[in-house]
Amino acid sequence: MKKSLLLIGLLSSVSFAQQQKDYTKQVDSLMQLMTIEEKIGQTVQFSGGWDVTGPTVSDVNEDLVKQGQIGSFLNLVTAKATKDIQKLAVEGTRLGIPLLIGYDVIHGYKTIFPINLGLSSSWNPQLVQLTAEKAAEEAAAEGIHWTFSPMVDIARDPRWGRISEGSGEDVYLGKKMAEAYVRGYQGDDLSLPTTIAACMKHYIGYGAALAGRDYNTVDMGDNELRNTYLPPFKAGIDAGARTLMTSFNVINDVPASGNKYTLKDILRDEWGFEGLVVSDYTSINEMIPHGYAADGKDAAQKSFSATLDMDMMGDLYRSYLKELIEEGALSIELLDDSVRRILTLKFELGLFEDPYRYSDLDREAETIYRSDILEAAVEAARQSIVLLQNNKAVLPLKTSNIALIGPLADDQSSIIGDWAAKGDRKGKAISVQEGLSELLQLPNLKAVQGTKIETSDSSGFKAALKAAKKAEAIVMVLGEDSNMSGEAASRSSINLPGNQSDLLAEIRKHNPNKPLVLVLMNGRPLDITAEVKNADAVLEAWFPGTMGGQAIAEIIYGKTNPSAKLAISFPVNVGQVPVFYSNKTTGRPMNPKNPKGDYRSFYQDIPNKPLFSFGYGLSYSKFEYSNVTLDKKVENGVEVLDFSVSVKNTSKIDGYEIVQLYIQDVAASITRPAKELKGFEKVWIKAGEEQTVRFKLTREDLGFWNQGEFKVEAGTFKFNIAPNSDADLTNSFTLE
Secondary structure, eight states, X not given: OHHHHHHHHHHTTHHHXXXXXXXXXXHHHHHHHOOHHHHHHHTEEEEOEEETTEEEOOHHHHHHHHTTOOOXXXXXXXXXXXXXXXXXXXXXXXXXXXXXXXXXXXXXXXXBOOOHHHHHTTTOHHHHHHHHHHHHHHHHHBTOOEEOOOBOOOOOOTTSGGGGGSOOSOHHHHHHHHHHHHHHHHOSOTTSTTOOBOEEEEETTGGGOGGGOTTOOBOOOHHHIIIIISHHHHHHHHTTOOEEEEOSSEETTEEGGGOHIIIIIIIIIITOOOSEEEOOTTTTGGGTTTTSOSSHHHHHHHHHHTTOOBEESOOHHHHHHHHXXXXXXXXXXXXXXXXXXXXXXXXXXXXXXXXXXXXXHHHHHHXXXXXXXXXXXXXXXXXXXXXXXXXXXXXXXXXXXXXXXSTTTTOSSXXXXXXXXXXXXXXXXXXXXXXXXXXXXXXXXXXXXXXXSSOOOOTTHHHHHHXXXXXXXXXEEEEOOGGGSSTTOOXXXXXXXXXHHHHHHHHHHHOTTSOEEEEEEOSSOOBOHHHHHSOSEEEEOOSOOTTHHHHHHHHHTTSSOOOOOOSSOBOSSGGGOSOOTTOOOOSSOOBTTBTTOTTSSOOSSSOSSOSBOTTOOBOSSOEEEEEEEEEEEEETTEEEEEEEEEEEEOSSSOXXXXXXXXXXXXXXXXOOOSOEEEEEEEEEEXXXXXXXXEEEEEGGGGOEEETTEEEOOOEEEEEEEESSTTOOOOEEEEEO
């Protein structure tokens, strides 16, 4: 009763404040009631866990909740468990401040969508936004308020396991995907119980970890930081992202979780970000082995003074902030600023109005695996699968007499990928075998493993060869286990693991004239130079999620026309890494007419060009580009560049085409990339029809950062509108 009297004045004005989206008065009033210990408690996040019976919170943590010393939990799910812990905080503490409950909803919650690298290959931000919206609905129904997603790290080294969680190598595509995830998770009104707060990660530079080894050092100039790695974060903030997570790495000699330049100078002061910043799991503590902090107290002081608001699992803020404030090493005003940001988010989520609104058992039962969510998952998988090769037009297959071979052919576990939240790996996901069996109405279709993912044992080859001999066509499903990508899953080799490539070669050797379709499931670009020689068709399916088997079957048999294009380049081999389309040319660029000319930038043993380039992907349709034009004009006082191209579907099959605009700044105050994506459109073109596709750019779209200053410089620019990044930039214009 006493707690209710303290808060009644705050809660009476919540509904009005939600409409106004301004909670300053409520937050300030509440903070006047809080002790320093209760304020510090808001900056503390601990993890829940699971035992045999379900989600749990330790007795120690329950006591801390009752004392108001925990403001947030992660890894605590289900409507019942989240309601129980919320009740402890709201009804069992002096002020009844609700907890903020977060979880890694990366590419789905229960219904799992394709991995993020696959989703970005759809080049469809509206579809990606829909997947985030549906994931938010499922997560929110189980009591989750906050997802640690999207990961917007630009990444160009496929050895890095977490490349699977991001949107690939390109800045422009990465920005569009960051915006899409944020809008999908948060919607138009964060107080609705079907939306959750987004958290962009990992700030900053994590995707550039040295040698592709997770948690490793990052070192880059300020121009590279601002032109490549910061833009997706800025785009997500502009789209309304309410929170941000720091990364594990050192960035230019200072750990990201204590880096005042990136956190305070850029994020807070330059960008004006007023949202919550949380550390990654114990990343504050890790400043000690980094050699940047002497001990836990020093680490807490350095992170908090850099304006990092919440300590995930480190327990350093709870242990040391009061002491640091009493000593004068930190100010109470700095603490108040962080607490204000945390409480504001809780108000925005509607938790003060109804702390149990997310933990709804009825809504949980109605929402999980709902039919429209499953349909969104299959559509996302359809649009994420990239057709890399289709020699002799073997796809779509014309025969149902197939041999289905490979360790992932009947897999229901790896198909949903790593970071698959609460996805069911034991029966809910549709395997390739199930998808083909259902589509072809062949209930007795069996898969022959042939080998396992990581083995040198070839004893299973005999059964696979026997199955292939009896069939008219062969479908092989090879790749990685899901735990081979994701966090702490770096690989020095990016070949197909084990003896899978040997199995493919044997099948090809004994069946040289039969159509052979290779379906790949993996979380990173692989070195498949040998494999493409032994397959007629190659489908890059990534880890396609709960409905992946259905989508793969539909593409193999032409029920769905593939439309995806690569969001990241596939190298010829690991020696090319990192290889990406927007590199710089060097002062001695390779001469295409004499690729091995003396004293040029080239490899003696392989081409410079990747095996499959960014933006590449085939379709069952054929498209012809013509009439690339540019019209410069002034609209509403702003100079606009209006580009256009005619795209004709010259085939007899309706299909999507992803039309891409590339530009090069020929000469500038700093060297610029050989080409940069500046626009794309995914358009549906019926057989025989022609469409005009337009792109509009302003002068600002041609600018870049140089020594902390954003510049738009006059000069000559080359450009082209093309189906992928391999296109030569054959057109030009002058910016005055």
